Amino acid sequence: MNSRTKLLTLVAAGLAVVIAAAVALTITLNQPKEAPRPDPVAATVPVALSADGLPDSVSIGIVLTFGQSGEPGSEYNRAAQGAVVAAQRFTQSGTAVTLPTQNDRGTEEGAREAVSSLAGQGVSGLVVATTGVQAQAAAKAAEEIGLPVILPYAEPAEPADPARSTWTTKPAGAASALQTALAGKERVLFINDGGSLPPSVEVAQTLTLGEFEDLQALAQEAAVRTGDQLIPPAADAGAEPVRVADPADAAVVSAATPQRLAQLVQALQARGVTVPLVLPDGATTPAFASALAELDGTASGQLVSIASDGGDSTALQQDAQGRGMSAFLSALRLAAGEPDTKNLTGDAPFAADAWAADPASHDAVVALVRAVALAGSAEPAQVGTALRAVSFGPGEGSAGSTLDFSGPAALTAPAVPVFASIQDLGLRPADALAPRLVWVPAPASP
Structure with missing residues (x-):
């Protein structure tokens, strides 16, 4: 090959490299940008829950207003069965969580007696799953004896005080x-x-x-x-x-x-x-x-x-909150499938109330159990102190929005408009006797 041929060959090779690079650059610049991907769909929130430092057993008291005829405060009795789901999730990991339950009789006096009874049974904290004057009376009675209280459906009567041991997870706004x-x-x-x-x-x-x-x-x-x-x-x-x-x-x-x-x-x-x-x-x-x-x-x-914004439809989201709700609903279906799993009062199978059990009562129990683990003690005063340092979300077992107990109002997400639908999401056990009504944070499709 003479020198002229070698030169032409080198020039052609150089041009080929330049053209290839230009084509690659053009493809790269004109390639559609990849849409942001959601969090991986694979479940990262286990159904069974555990926490380092938990004793072999934990007792969390539940205060309800008994009644099925419209007694004020009794409207949340079936929703409060979410507490059973939380207890079952910890039990699966080897920590027996018991939920002794007392009736406040819908009165302030009954609320004080219920708190006194549960304190005598050695509970580490209370979930007061009712509303009205009896809920506020129960919270005040617990406060006086140093028993930490979470109110999923009510607010305390007294002004918020960060030093107190009463919290509400009711949405603000x-x-x-x-x-x-x-x-x-x-x-x-x-x-x-x-x-x-x-x-x-x-x-x-x-x-x-x-x-x-x-x-x-x-x-x-x-x-x-x-x-x-x-x-x-x-x-x-x-x-x-x-x-x-x-x-x-x-x-x-x-x-x-x-x-x-x-x-x-x-x-x-x-x-x-x-x-x-x-x-x-x-x-x-x-x-x-x-x-x-x-x-x-x-x-x-x-x-x-x-x-x-934390109903069943959240489980359809491909993010951390969706995975947290999915884990809760999976645990709920497991509990409903166990004939020996009873409701809070022990007089009926949990399955009868599975359609109504909600994340708020579930998360209240999870928070108190995690506070016991953090305190390394079941003693109520230490649990209350530890709870002030607790903040947890779906990754730690929350079914709803993130809870932060550094202040009296622990729910970090505000209230939003929700719309009724009869659509069966297929996320809870089939129950022909259960009413078909779900609430979604966007207008329901006709």
Whole structure:
């Protein structure tokens, strides 16, 4: 090969390298950027829970308000069965977690007696799974004897004090979430049967059950105010029925108990009210779901309530919180499949309440057990001190949002609007007797 041929060969080879590099660079620059990937779907939260430093057994007391006829505070009895799931998860790892349970009888005196009884049984902490004056009385009684308390569904009566040993995991910001649910609504109708409404929420008109002959008369008038029914003409006028001017575009519905709330909702639906029905309190309880189903009411996206963003639908998320909820639901299905696993009062199989057991009661027990492990002691005062240093999320066994007990309000996620749906997510054991109502943090599909 002569020198001219060698030169041409070298030039051609160089050009080939340059062209190849240019092509590679062009492909790289024009290649679509890879979409951010979610956390790996594989479960990283085990069903069985353990913690270094736990003794062979731990006792966490539960305070309930017994009753099945709408007694105030009893609406969370079935939701509180999530505590059983937490106990089962630790038991699977070799630590027996017992849950002695006492009835507060729906009174302040009964609450104090329940706390005294549980303290005498040597519990390390309490989960007060009720509401109202009895929940606050139980928390105060426990505070006086140094027994740490978690309130999943209520708030303490006294102002928050970081040095106290009472915490609430009830979501904060309910008034703000209610305003979000009513965003864009200009003519809000408030329908009330002994409930309440935050003063920050503006309403255009109010209907109170006490002003009407019965529930049906109230529902009829509400349907007129929303424009879903015509105004009946006066008996001597001879005029045609007309529709009200400027009808309400949403209704806030409130009642003293979830059962009465369900009656209100069903009556409004029976009169054909079609505007969104915003239910600020009581609708997310199992008692409301059961009562609405018994009345043949409709659970649809028309119903809006306020809750934490941590329902069953979270398990469908491909992130840490989704894995935490999936682990909780897996443990729930396992517990429901064991005939020997009983509910908190030991008078029925856990399976009968599996449809209602919630993350809030589960996480309260997990938090107290982890505080026992951190303290290295079952002594209540040490457990309370340790709990102030506890912060845990899905990776440590939380089924709901992250809890931080450095302050009295431990739930880090605020309340959000949630929408009713009858869709069966297939995440809980099949139960033909259970009401079909789930709450999701986005409008339910028709």
